[in-house]
Amino acid sequence: MDALKERIKAEGKLLGEDILKVDSFINHQVDVELMEAIGRDIAEHFQGQGVTKIFTIESSGIAPAVFAARYMGVPLVILKKRSSKTLSQNLWQTEVISYTKDVSYELTLSKDYISDQDHILIVDDFLANGEAATGALRLIRKAHATVAGLAVLIEKVYQPGRAKLEEQGVAVYAQTRISHCGEHEIVFAE
């Protein structure tokens, strides 16, 4: 997606190897017009595939996911990050270990907002090691729902996220793909 790629080139900040910050338009300050274009593009990519719900993981993916849901005309479900297992019969939970941030959390979904009839599109900001997305997949499988795919704004091609997901039969759509983050440059894969 050209508008996003240009914006990453112009405003993406490299903080040491592999750390790309996009805080000025995605993760802290949010360019809402760009998020709407991103959401529309995701909706177009997955149109006609019977998506019933969009799932995102709090909180960086919410803004683009809101617009993807709006253009697809489906509800959005925000998967929660809890610090510990909650004693409740009505939740699906799975532990996610984030290598990037060196923390783990219980990805949490109320059983009320998923059924075995759902066909779910996962939307997130980054795909790197794929921990969050595979956590979301585990929750979807626990509920015997199906997965339409994963849409991300930025894929780090040099990390194993895509391979992990494709091995499990998940269609991955990345709007931009970064093949290398050098000290001073961001190299796109295509």
Next chain:
Amino acid sequence: MDALKERIKAEGKLLGEDILKVDSFINHQVDVELMEAIGRDIAEHFQGQGVTKIFTIESSGIAPAVFAARYMGVPLVILKKRSSKTLSQNLWQTEVISYTKDVSYELTLSKDYISDQDHILIVDDFLANGEAATGALRLIRKAHATVAGLAVLIEKVYQPGRAKLEEQGVAVYAQTRISHCGEHEIVFAE
């Protein structure tokens, strides 16, 4: 706002005294069409007041705030909840104690996304004790910016949030106002 009020009546869940859950359409599953109507209503209420940015606190206010920002044509800034003070010259931080959840966090804003020229509208889902909103206010004042007001979807009239904010000269706009949460009923103030 009638559509929101009707939805709270139909789907709001009372869990003990004072705990109102709106997880089926605001906080966990998100009715995006309703969030768009809510965002448009907030934008209309504050139009012509020179708002330059919308601030929200992660993560429950993001969905309505995204649409308010879209209809006002201004950027959104998501204030972050950090567990501890970060050693950085480039951040504004202030401690917020959440009585509702019995936790405290450092509300965090990069200095890059606020200036003394900004006139800021704060958007959040609930107004109860006003801790999060007054934390946002402190950050805005540290940066010598000004406040256009606070817009919330649901105000708990029986808690002191509005009084605290109005004492400080902040215009509060609540789309729905709840005067009482009984064991089995939600009573609206108007």
